Amino acid sequence: MADKRDYYEVLGVQKGASDDELKKAYRAMVKKYHPDLHPDDKEAEAKMKEVNEAYDVLSDRDKRAKYDQFGFAGVDPSYAAGQGGGGFGGFSGGGFSGDFGGFGDIGDIFESFFGGGGGFGQQTRSNPNAPRRGQDLRTGVQISFMEACKGTGVDIRVNRLERCPDCGGSGARPGTSPETCPDCRGTGTVRVSQRTPLGVFQTTKTCEKCGGRGKIIREVCQSCGGQGRVRRVLSKNVKIPQGIDDGQTLRITGEGDCGINGGANGDLIIRVSVKPDEMFEREGFDIYSEVPISYLQAALGDDIAVPTIDGNVKYKIPAGTQNGDTFVLRGQGVPRLYRTGRGDHHVSVRVEVPRNLSKKQADLLRAFDDSLEDRNSPGKKKFSDWFKN
Ligand SMILES: [Zn+2]
Ligand SMILES: [Zn+2]
Structure with a gap:
């Protein structure tokens, strides 16, 4: 669950994609991963599931708006609970239920302690300035039997996040730089005490001033909108080694999405399918x-x-x-x-x-x-x- 990929990324569309663009991207994905085309292929099956889920959410105006605002937690409550649950330990257990008088259900308790919203995941997130590795990207190519025997080169195109060339990844307008947030001193979280029927609880919550980013960007880079990364199409000729077999994958280190805060880039994973031959x-x-x-x-x-x-x-x-x-x-x-x-x-x-x-x-x-x-x-x-x- 933690590896869940961004829905826009799953369909390979931009965040502001129109309904038509979504539909087109979805159809292309179905053509690529439909189980009828890949019988008994677990990976294609998983892909198809991922694609269906992404399209289900993004094609629904309401769900899409929630997803845009809150991420996975906005459309799948179990995701929020699963992500945040580890940090709260005892609260999710049954031991407390019934003794709470003023509280309605476990959801209300979370809301009153932690300010509600869909952001559980963020509150327990560690240092926002820590380097994070970019996502791995996956794509597929089809080659002939003979090409698999002899080796070949194939042209691939993938949509990936690259370091913004204008701000160098900082997200701040060229010539300016992000400042450390004075409220949270760059940690992205602040401590709060709350009085409850069970006593005073010290909790941390997302810093409101910087939105948990730990940094404040006074002037945003226009090219990347402050994200530090931009979507680009990578066109590349990939060498397929001789002897490769149907269903095998090639991993190209560092050619996936660009990392965050100086983290390593993800990898590009290419699944090779080999067309059956009439003779061999x-x-x-x-x-x-x-x-x-x-x-x-x-x-x-x-x-x-x-x-x-x-x-x-x-x-x-x-x-x-x-x-x-x-x-x-x-x-x-x-x-x-x-x-x-x-x-x-x-x-x-x-x-x-x-x-x-x-x-x-x-x-x-x-x-x-x-x-x-x-x-x-x-x-x-x-x-x-x-x-x-
Ligand atoms: Zn930029
Ligand atoms: Zn802050």
Whole structure:
């Protein structure tokens, strides 16, 4: 829950996005993560859930206004309780209930102690000036089977928060700098005493003067509105290493959202999906494929061309090859990811029995069959012997 991503960020839209922009972004996300397109993919499923939740809130005027004002706590009460609960310990327990006379329910108690509003999370937040790491960003790319085998480069575009180039991240107009808040001395919280039926309680609450930021910006940077970070589209060509498999992710350190107060940047996480190939299947670093041969080739043997990821390879199949016989091309499978060497390529032979025979062909085949002796079809002989006994 603590890792919940900002709803606007989930949909990849700006905070002031119009209904149309929201709808468009939502549709794009559905196309990307719909479970029908990613069966049994837990990550896509989680993404879809996240997207649905974000759209549910942002597409509802009322919910969106609450979310804009109070964050997750404005639209999901359990979030506020979950975030703030740890700090209050005993109050959430059942032990107190009933003895409170003047208080209605637990919510009222919180409100009267802590000033209400949706800001529980903020009151227990630690030093607002502490460095905070930027969010990790996630995106996905699709590549072909061959690109996965050989490695490739893909162009990606992600919307991310970057340090505001005009104020250098301070949020103050260029040439000015933020001042430490005199009321809270930069801590973002102030102590208050409250008299209650249970005695006097010392609590801390968010500093009103600076809104918990610990700093006061007299003149706000126009480029970032005082946030110190701005949304930018990152276009980047990412190298996909050879050997990568469907569903694997690449993490590019430091290419996510910019950190706050000098915190480290988040990472950019790229999920790679590999399109299935018509010819080849893959298991680990081994490749499996099938090669059709004629009845005659199977009976007499032949040199055949076997498609591999390096192009056609010649292979000599022996006389008497049976349907389903397999052979292995050692070291001709997929290159091992971040290592040397390659898997194997397993080829399975499919003997094509002639179909749509003319009468003349059928007669020839019968005559041929009449000429066969037991030694020509030892398997069949064994089978009929078994019946006789
Ligand atoms: Zn700025
Ligand atoms: Zn303050």
